[in-house]
Amino acid sequence: NKQVIFKDYVNGYPKESDMVVTSDATVRLELPKNEDGQVLLKNLYLSCDPYMRGRMSKRLEGSYTPPFTPGLPISGYGVARVLDSTHPKFNKGDLVSGITNWEEYSLIMNTESLIKVQQTDISLSYYTGILGMAGVTAYAGFYEICAPKKGDTVFVSAASGAVGQLVGQFAKLSGCYVVGSAGTKEKVDLLKNDFGFDEAFNYKEEQDLNIALKRYFPDGIDIYFENVGGKMLDAVLCNMRVHGRIAVCGMISQYNLNRPEGINNLMFLILKRIKMEGFLVVDYHHLYPKLFEMVLPLIREGKITYVEDTVEGLDNAPAALVGLFSGKNVGKQVVAIARE
Ligand code: NDP
Numbered sequence: 001n002k003q004v005i006f007k008d009y010v011n012g013y014p015k016e017s018d019m020v021v022t023s024d025a026t027v028r029l030e031l032p033k034n035e036d037g038q039v040l041l042k043n044l045y046l047s048c049d050p051y052m053r054g055r056m057s058k059r060l061e062g063s064y065t066p067p068f069t070p071g072l073p074i075s076g077y078g079v080a081r082v083l084d085s086t087h088p089k090f091n092k093g094d095l096v097s098g099i100t101n102w103e104e105y106s107l108i109m110n111t112e113s114l115i116k117v118q119q120t121d122i123s124l125s126y127y128t129g130i131l132g133m134a135g136v137t138a139y140a141g142f143y144e145i146c147a148p149k150k151g152d153t154v155f156v157s158a159a160s161g162a163v164g165q166l167v168g169q170f171a172k173l174s175g176c177y178v179v180g181s182a183g184t185k186e187k188v189d190l191l192k193n194d195f196g197f198d199e200a201f202n203y204k205e206e207q208d209l210n211i212a213l214k215r216y217f218p219d220g221i222d223i224y225f226e227n228v229g230g231k232m233l234d235a236v237l238c239n240m241r242v243h244g245r246i247a248v249c250g251m252i253s254q255y256n257l258n259r260p261e262g263i264n265n266l267m268f269l270i271l272k273r274i275k276m277e278g279f280l281v282v283d284y285h286h287l288y289p290k291l292f293e294m295v296l297p298l299i300r301e302g303k304i305t306y307v308e309d310t311v312e313g314l315d316n317a318p319a320a321l322v323g324l325f326s327g328k329n330v331g332k333q334v335v336a337i338a339r340e
Pocket of ligand 1: 163329330333
């Protein structure tokens with residue numbers, strides 16, 4: 001059973017060498033005889049997500065997920081086939097998505113997060129993104145927190161990623177004007193040509209983010225979908241319109257810093273009567289049916305574009321995870337380890 005083992009707690013930027021890929025031939029791939037409620041999984045697709053950086057730290061104040069345990073496999077969202085089950089809800093052969101381990105086969109004792117995959121005409125990997133955590137995050141953050149109206153001006157940072165690409169397209173479907181930022185020319189082209197953003201820019205090439213935002217939003221921003229934090233947030237605050245909304249989804253620019261950057265422009269929250277709200281996807285799992293109702297027809301009719309960045313095999317998983325923090329991924333980062 002090949003595994004990606006978490007070596008030790010990380011300080012600063014994570015590195016490939018913080019994980020090691022090993023094979024343990026002695027592992028017995030069978031369910032314990034006298035304990036019910038467990039499943040044996042063959043893992044198919046694994047999801048690389050920025051929140052996993054928090055789990056690489058010993059203790060993150062206020063964190064909602066426990067740290068990884070040094071010496072044990074990384075765990076995270078994935079899609080798998082049930083090889084054997086003593087759980088009444090799951091049968092041999094079922095496809096499931098939820099929390100699994102970064103290994104070929106996993107014995108899962110806590111099946112709470114696992115749900116059966118019902119729609120098998122769609123790529124199974126989509127359950128790590130558009131039909132999974134990233135999808136509900138984009139859906140909840142945009143529709144519930146940003147409360148979009150037709151004609152609103154919307155800005156999305158990390159816009160080509162798993163969440164951002166969906167938010168941008170949801171905003172277009174709602175009749176908004178949408179601008180995205182991303183870190184390479186290739187991503188900027190993707191935003192404009194494939195995801196239908198009205199405008200996009202490479203934040204790394206802008207001397208002054210405030211000036212860049214004024215260029216695209218001469219009359220200000222109604223909705224900011226925040227994925228990066230730091231300097232970008234500071235610049236956005238100066239450009240919000242009265243009664244603007246900011247959904248604080250993530251702050252990836254801060255995750256690897258020992259001291260988070262300060263924000264200077266919070267006064268605009270008052271001056272512009274801005275509603276700024278942080279949220280966690282874990283509070284919005286009830287929205288899965290609504291997400292599916294909305295996006296399944298869009299996927300089937302080709303009316304939404306969903307870009308994945310897939311690496312093959314567990315050997316490439318550590319680099320894929322670490323790559324999120326330097327923007328290596330173009331679209332949703334997935335690790336494919338088996339097809340069926
Ligand atoms: P992405 O697919 O967008 O991958 C991360 C991207 O972030 C990179 O490709 C890179 O793109 C960008 N990035 C990395 N470092 C920086 C930096 N220093 N400054 C600016 N951009 C950077 O990830 P997701 O779509 O999965 O996640 C997006 C955000 O949403 C993250 O902040 C994540 O933590 C958050 N999130 C929050 C959830 C919640 O429940 N609140 C749930 C899911 C995600 P680029 O090339 O453009 O720099």
